[in-house]
Amino acid sequence: MRHIPEEELHAYLDQALSRSQCVEIECHLADCIRCRHGRDQIAALRDRTTALLGELSTVGSQRPAFAALMIQANTRRVELQGPATRSRHASPWARRGAQAAGVALLLAAGWSARGLVPAGPALAGTPLQQLASAAEFTGFGTGAPLLGSFLPRGNAANRSPAAPTQTQADPNWQPDPIERTAPRRALVTEAPGVTTMALTVSTLDASDYSAEFPASGVWRSVPWAEAAALTGDAVPRIHGLPVLEIQVQWIGPDERPLVMVAHQDPSGRIIRSIEGPADRLGEILADVIARTDGAVHTSQPVRTTPDYVNSTSGAPRRSIRVAAIAGRLDVATLDELTKSLTIR
């Protein structure tokens, strides 16, 4: 008598066999004590495996709204179809050039706002000085402390030094011509049969909402309480504006995540407040500015509570964290909004 091979009993218990194979096995089991015993042993093994793997389950896993992820997916499709494709597939030098232009806009925007807005809670000094003061604590600022921390890695500005120099040499330099003449990004083209999901944004197309701020990295939508827990109550909120979405981005095991809060103003425009390590935040904002052809502006950074993270030398490293407000508004307005920023 041919007994049932062990792997076949596994497949049988896993319901991976066809109906006819199951019937054949069941007929054999009815007559064969040895195979029945084998089946019982394998069933026990299978159950124990499930139980052991069950020990490794995560707790408190909360599924974000499908719509929230769909928004981000729409952004990806825009990137695949729109101008961003060009920069993604361009040579590293071209991409860095674009980032440098974005950084120039960031810095120029900050410079142009200088003097228009009282210091408020922002860091003292010009944007360049603020970035320098953030950079000096990170340990990466030697040689070029001014740009070492808040610029994209690879320091695009070094390869295109003209842009920041220009802003320093001429404080009246304005980035507006680029903003005014830049063509608006193409919005999402939905695939046939797919409609944009209903979103809590009532006055703005959902795809526009996400496409207008292509922040790099993996963002996860979280409820308020989870964001507060993950960031140590450092969720940056603009007082008086309704919150649409809170997202976090994982940085490392020792650091609090980046957190980004999307708000909507009464006219329907989306304004984001972002809090995180100065260097990573600078990278993201510079990238967003480059990818939106300078249409997005940012406020002056406001320093928040730093983190102390483990370094390879063993001594804790102080990681400077800042918050900033970004959106398609002029810099003066964004700076003004930092006065209403509450970090909690």
Place this chain on the structure above:
Amino acid sequence: MKDELERLYQTTYASVVRFLYRKVWDADRAEDLAQEVFIRAMAHRPEKPRAWVFAVAANLARDEARSAIRRRRHLTLLTNEPAMLSAPEMPADEAVEHDERMGQVREALSVLSDRDREVLLLWDAGMSYPEIAEQSGLAVGAVGTTLARARKRLIETYDRQEAGRKQHAAHS
């Protein structure tokens, strides 16, 4: 397609998080990656979304492991992180016991070969034999053999550890 994806998302998200967690050993990171997986699925609209989701999850986990090594996080990966996954309301003694068990299961899993572990985790995530075969590159008929070996080895290793732990406790 959207409805299908939404249904898949609702029914599979937890499995994908669990699958990823057992590869990256970081609950937050597993959730980040799971969201990334579904965002990609929504953007790409694959023909076989379920298999596609797990294939992308496996790839992301592999990338994550590489970057984790680059970040010299391997020490963290090999040590227990008991506090992270203990249920907050669990009494301290139970939590310690739970963490010990978790550490043992992780160690037992790490003894399996990459392929055996992958197949076992995919099966535990609810994938069918043909789906596992497609993703792992095995023949459908070989999935049962692989699973049989993986289960047996996992349990044997765990039991051996458990016996050693009890022996150690008896001596101390």
